[in-house]
Amino acid sequence: MHTRLDSDDRGVSEVVGAILVFGVLVTLLGIIQAQAVPDQNREVEIQHTAQVQEDLIKFHEVASAVAAGGDEQSVAVQSGTGYPSRLLFFNPPRVQGAVSTTGSQTVEIRNVKASGEADDYFTDDASNDLDLSTRRIEYSANYNEVQNDPTIRYEYGVLYSNYSDGTTIQNEGSIIDGNNINLIFAAGDYNRTSSTSQSLAVRPVSAPSRSISVEGTGSNDIVLSLPSELPESEWQELYGSSGSVVNINKPSSDTIEITLDGSQQYNLRTSRIALGTDVPEEDGYYIVPANPGTASVAEGGTANARYEVRDKYNNPVSNVTVRVDKPNSAGSNPVERTTNADGQITVPVTPTDSGTKFATASIRDQSNVDGCTSSPGSKAPRCRAEFTLQVTDLSINPGAGVRLSDSSIVTRPEINVSEVGVTAIGTNTNVVNATFEVTGSSNREIESIRMNLYSTSENGPVTAGMNNSDFSIAIENMEIGGEFYTSSDSEWVNGPETLQSGTKTTYSFLFYESDGSGRVVEQSDYFVLTVKFGNNERAVYFVSPD
Template sequence: MTFTNDTRGVSEVVGAILVFGVLVALLAIMQTQAVPAANQQVEFEHSQDVQGDFAGFHATASEVANSGDKQSVSIKTGTGYPTRMLFFNPPRVQGSLSTSENQTVTIENATATDPEVDDYLNGSDVKVDTRTLHYNVTYNELQNAPQIRYEYGILYSRFRSGTTVQNPGSVIDDTDINLLFMAGDYSRTAGDTQSVDVRPVSAPARPVTIEGEGNNDITLELPTDLPVSVWQEYYGDQSHVTIQNGTAGTVRITLDGDRRYTLRMAGLGLESGVDKPDAHYIVPAEDAVTDVGAGGNTSVIFEVRDKYNNPVAGEEVEIELDGNTQTVNTSSEGHAVMSVSPSTTGTAVGTIVGCSGGDRCSAEYDVNVLAPGGVINPSGGVRLQDAWINTDIWDDIGNFLNPDDSTGSGVTMEFNASNNLEFEAVRVNYYSPGGGSTPPDEWEMTDGSNTLSGEVSGEFESSNSLDPASNIQVGFVNGGDSYDVTTDDYFVMTVILSNGEQSIYFVSPRDNS
């Protein structure tokens, strides 16, 4: 048998092999170049999304610090890739959300203007705990992904090339100091969206007015991952603020001690079971004085606070008044309440049970019993018609108090007293200073002929009678110096008239310039 060469079909086979080879090559190119590029775009979009989620986290954290109510926020910590037929994707990207090790914030030389709060904020160092919230992620393709940080209400991202601040917060805003602290050892890693509960550990944030002890500067030493140059960029342009490197890993912020500041601090956690700070001090919840009339009743209210100056619930407080003692638990607002009636009078003392911190563990609340017929700003009898600032007060009164500095302003009061009634006894029940300043501790009052003087929230003074038909002048003293009354101030005074009736006057002076 003879065999012959036959080349039919060879070109088709070779062509098919070549087409298959080209297809494999294209798939390889797609797998090694196009797919990674597409995945890098997915990762970039996720990076943008998670930064947006943290902006929402910042807003939620601020709301929780102000309200004291738990809220939830979603953070897309990880991401995956779309399914691609014939191609392979790497595993899902997993991101981690965690808090740093515990760190200590130090506030130096700050003293409260409120005498009760001054039992705690008295110029000695105040140390409170905080942590930084970290978000870290390692992408398969995207390089130089940011590390997101959240501390003291500041949201920022750390890149290899530098730091970008998404929200600078308001740590120092003129004379407002706002410090938001993280608490609890939190760590979660996930490849999808996490629902994060933002829980109040110490909130809502109570404002406290502070100043430098002896007018010396106040300093804040804050542990931070943020470069000091960034702190200076956002906060260093205020004339009363100086920012420097502190000890290792801290920024030192110095505030002009001649100014007064409003301090707010709050603590937040991200899971249940975070230890809340213990009760640290107690203050009167309202004006530290209350009046009760015949047949009526009222309450004394104390507030228990922690080291962050915020209310503590469920704390035992012993309240003693006029020989009677009650032990009550504080409410969700940190309030310990005791009802009082006209049968009780004097000074109520509230003490935190089990507290061993000396003066800061107790506070006082005055209870005054009104005589029958006591009327506030009466329309009959002796009626207060007007009151205004008197800048020459210490020239107009007898000046028996003889203040060291007699430049302060007082008040002139005009009464309608055509019925010949006189003030037989006078008591200044309460003084509320505007702007959070320290209230005066003594008063002096004259009708131009006779003069009375006494202590604010003290007893009735009756050594002389005053004639309200003449303008009544009153000046105040604080710590031996004359007190400067402003239009933001008001005070309450009670008088016993010559007919035996009692009247109460709420005095809020106007400007007379």
């Protein structure tokens, strides 16, 4: 007898169901991995582009500050980015972004001339063209999802993003701002890639920037020829409506030309910044007399001749040796000086005869000055400069036996304002110390003083104060260009000290604007004093402080 064993189908449906659910789950995960995750990652990449653009706007702000102030600064750029962590899904590698500079390019500023001796530089090649080097700063990233990823570019202060289907501008810059021309140039061979953040050290190469006055040559218009990847239509949008712009065109795919009305005067300001640490500062290239470029002095009196050495970007250069040949002057001749942090030197000149005289400065032969290697008389015009002296035959100290031996600008933060009673003096306000020396055998009493004039390139002060060597008030509220002040005047507080024979006495002079605020004296300023002594002798002093 045989027993029949029937099959048991119980539980099959549950297994099949589980397999189906698992398959659906796997399919769903695959769809999410293939579609949702890339979409989310694409959004991360788009947000990262916006973050980089914001970081590079901050870079422009830092670059502008470095160009204006001359001090190194740094700024962070979020070069790369990552994706959110996902437990069941895979992410591509982190995005890496690169900040780099292009190869060196040449900017041309054509048909331009400058005021004064600075034009010797502009006419150095007889074409009135300036050729200046620059590089473009660029950012790009290797995005995994975004296909239309931009190249972000920075040139001359303009920040923009080039996409395959168009361009957006993040910062318009101020290349043309009314009658101001502002150009920030870049230097340095820089290329850094990072998947996180990188810090960009922005160094001054030619800074702080100085403004010089320029205009077109003859009837020619000024042309700015700028290497650029920004489309012509965008340049038109930026500067086409400016009243000084005559034309904008692109003669080639990588150059824009902006033509300016040559009959107008412009303030040209150029500077150069660098990424990285291996870029030397610009060398000296030409020399000019420092503002105002002229001084008045009497025979036997002393005036300070000042000069400034500049680079190709018209900004001051320090540590350049300058030789000065003084005209019929007492003391050492010629003399040599090294430019200070402001690119300037100061040389006292004591002419011995009257008339219009010139103190001629020339850049010495040295490795950090281009093209100024010949003898002083045959150097290129840009390597020489003349400071004009108007020498009168008015004798300084005629028989008075008192000479002005020194003058200097001094900041006096130690002054106790309440003690001297001069409320307009702030802790950082400067004064001019003038030292007088009695050369005769007798003491000299000062009977009266007149402040004849104050010369400056801008509006001058209206009143002055004179303090004794202990900074007690001698004479206050002297009107500049006014009358003589004597002991009978209310302004004569504690009278100038007696000048002792064989000694030097220093007085401090303070100056005030029309609103009563203290004036900060500049090195280019000078003033004239007339002093009457007790022996009825009179002396005139030209005070030009260092």
